[in-house]
Amino acid sequence: MDNHLTAATRGRARARELGVVVGALPTGPLNAxxxxxGVLVGHTTLDDGADLHTGVTAIVPRQLTAExxxxxxxxYAGNGYGKLVGSTQIDELGVLESPVVLTxxxxAFRAADALLTYLMDRSPEGISFNPVVGETNDGFLSDIRRRPxxxxxxxxxxxxxxxxxxxxGCVGAGTGTTALGYKAGIGTSSRRPMIEGAAGGEGGAVTVGALVQANFGGVLTVGGVPMPVEELVPGAAGEEPVGNSCMIVVATDAPLDARQLARLARRAIFAMGRxxxxxxxxxxxxxxxxxxxxxxxPRLPDAGLNPLFAAVMDAVEEALLNSLFTATTTTGVRGRTRHAVPYDRLPRTGAGQQAG
Structure with a gap:
C-alpha cells in the first residue's frame, strides 16, 4: 500500500504548488x-506496468463505532449511469453505516462483499449491513474484465x-482513471469556512473535505482557461475512454442533517462543471x-449554509485539479496512453495560500 506516497515523490505537484489557487477560503492543515x-484514507494499488492499472481507495470515518x-x-446522482452499491438505503434513511470504498x-461487487466481511467482523451480532461501494470505469487503461x-x-x-x-494521482481506485482527455486519478482538498452558530452555537470554523475519483469527459478548464488535450499534447487525441464517471466523497464536521447534506452533495456535482x-x-x-x-x-440553520456551499464547490474543484496534476503519463492495455497535464501550459491563478 502507498497511503502517503506524495506527489513530490512521484515528481508531480498539487495545484497550489503550481500556482493554481481555487477560491479565497483557507484550507485545512493538509488541504485534504x-x-x-477522524476521517481516514487507505489505498491498495494494482499496477503491473502493462495491462493492469486499478485498485481500491477506502474512506473510513473513525466515528463509526459499535456505539x-x-x-x-x-x-446525489448528477447522472445515474453507474453502480453505486448501498445508495438507496442512504437515500431512504439518511445515514451512512459503513466506510466508503471506491474501485x-x-x-464493485467483489469489493462490496469484502466490505461486508469487514463490517461483520466488527459487529459479530449484526444481521443486516449496508456496505457502500462506488466505482468508475478504468477499462481504457486497465484490463477491467480480469476483475482482479x-x-x-x-x-x-x-x-x-x-x-x-x-x-x-495514479494510486488506489485512481490508478487507471482518466479525465478531460488526460491521465487523472485520486485527488483531495479541504476548506475551513467560518459559520455562525457552529461550535455548539457560538460560531467558528468548521472543516469541509473532499476526495474524488476522477474519470470523466469534457475539456479541462483551469481558472476559466480551456486546456484541450488535442492542442496541448501532440498526438494525444484519439480513441475515447469507455465509460465516463466521477465519484466524489464529501466529509464535514459541521452539524448537518441528511437533507442539508444532500444540498452539499448537489454542489459537489456542480463543481465538476468548473x-x-x-x-x-x-x-x-x-x-x-x-x-x-x-x-x-444543534443542527446549523439553513440560512447559515452559504459558506459551506462555497467550501464544497472550492474543495471539489481543487480536488479534481489535484487528481489531474498529480497523475503521471500511463500506457495500459492494448498500448493505449493517457498523458499527464503539461505544467508549462497552466494558467497561474495565484501565488498560493497558507493552510488554515
Missing part, C-alpha cells in the same frame, strides 16, 4: 479530506487507512456527503 477529524452505528449522510466498475480486486485488497485499504495527506466536465450520457456522476459532528450539537 483527512483534515476532518455509534450511523452518521448523517446523503447521496473499478466490474470489481480480491477481498484482501479491500481489507488492506480499510485496515491500513490512516490520517495524514493521502496519496493522490473544470470542464461534459456530464455525458454514459457518465455516472455521484456525490456522497456525510457529517462526523456529535449528535449532541
Amino acid at each position: 479530506i483527512t483534515d476532518v477529524e 455509534r452505528r450511523a452518521l448523517p449522510a446523503a447521496v 473499478a466498475t466490474l470489481s 480486486i480480491t477481498e484482501r485488497h479491500v481489507l488492506d485499504a480499510l485496515e491500513g487507512a490512516s490520517g495524514g495527506l493521502p496519496a493522490e 473544470v470542464g466536465a461534459s456530464y455525458s450520457n454514459g457518465s455516472g456522476d455521484y456525490a456522497i456527503a456525510f457529517s462526523t459532528a456529535s449528535p449532541e450539537l
Whole structure:
C-alpha cells in the first residue's frame, strides 16, 4: 500500500504548488479530506506496468463505532449511469453505516462483499449491513474484465487507512482513471469556512473535505482557461475512454442533517462543471456527503449554509485539479496512453495560500 506516497515523490505537484489557487477560503492543515477529524484514507494499488492499472481507495470515518452505528449522510446522482452499491438505503434513511470504498466498475461487487466481511467482523451480532461501494470505469487503461480486486485488497485499504495527506494521482481506485482527455486519478482538498452558530452555537470554523475519483469527459478548464488535450499534447487525441464517471466523497464536521447534506452533495456535482466536465450520457456522476459532528450539537440553520456551499464547490474543484496534476503519463492495455497535464501550459491563478 502507498497511503502517503506524495506527489513530490512521484515528481508531480498539487495545484497550489503550481500556482493554481481555487477560491479565497483557507484550507485545512493538509488541504485534504483527512483534515476532518477522524476521517481516514487507505489505498491498495494494482499496477503491473502493462495491462493492469486499478485498485481500491477506502474512506473510513473513525466515528463509526459499535456505539455509534450511523452518521448523517446523503447521496446525489448528477447522472445515474453507474453502480453505486448501498445508495438507496442512504437515500431512504439518511445515514451512512459503513466506510466508503471506491474501485473499478466490474470489481464493485467483489469489493462490496469484502466490505461486508469487514463490517461483520466488527459487529459479530449484526444481521443486516449496508456496505457502500462506488466505482468508475478504468477499462481504457486497465484490463477491467480480469476483475482482479480480491477481498484482501479491500481489507488492506480499510485496515491500513490512516490520517495524514493521502496519496493522490495514479494510486488506489485512481490508478487507471482518466479525465478531460488526460491521465487523472485520486485527488483531495479541504476548506475551513467560518459559520455562525457552529461550535455548539457560538460560531467558528468548521472543516469541509473532499476526495474524488476522477474519470470523466469534457475539456479541462483551469481558472476559466480551456486546456484541450488535442492542442496541448501532440498526438494525444484519439480513441475515447469507455465509460465516463466521477465519484466524489464529501466529509464535514459541521452539524448537518441528511437533507442539508444532500444540498452539499448537489454542489459537489456542480463543481465538476468548473473544470470542464461534459456530464455525458454514459457518465455516472455521484456525490456522497456525510457529517462526523456529535449528535449532541444543534443542527446549523439553513440560512447559515452559504459558506459551506462555497467550501464544497472550492474543495471539489481543487480536488479534481489535484487528481489531474498529480497523475503521471500511463500506457495500459492494448498500448493505449493517457498523458499527464503539461505544467508549462497552466494558467497561474495565484501565488498560493497558507493552510488554515
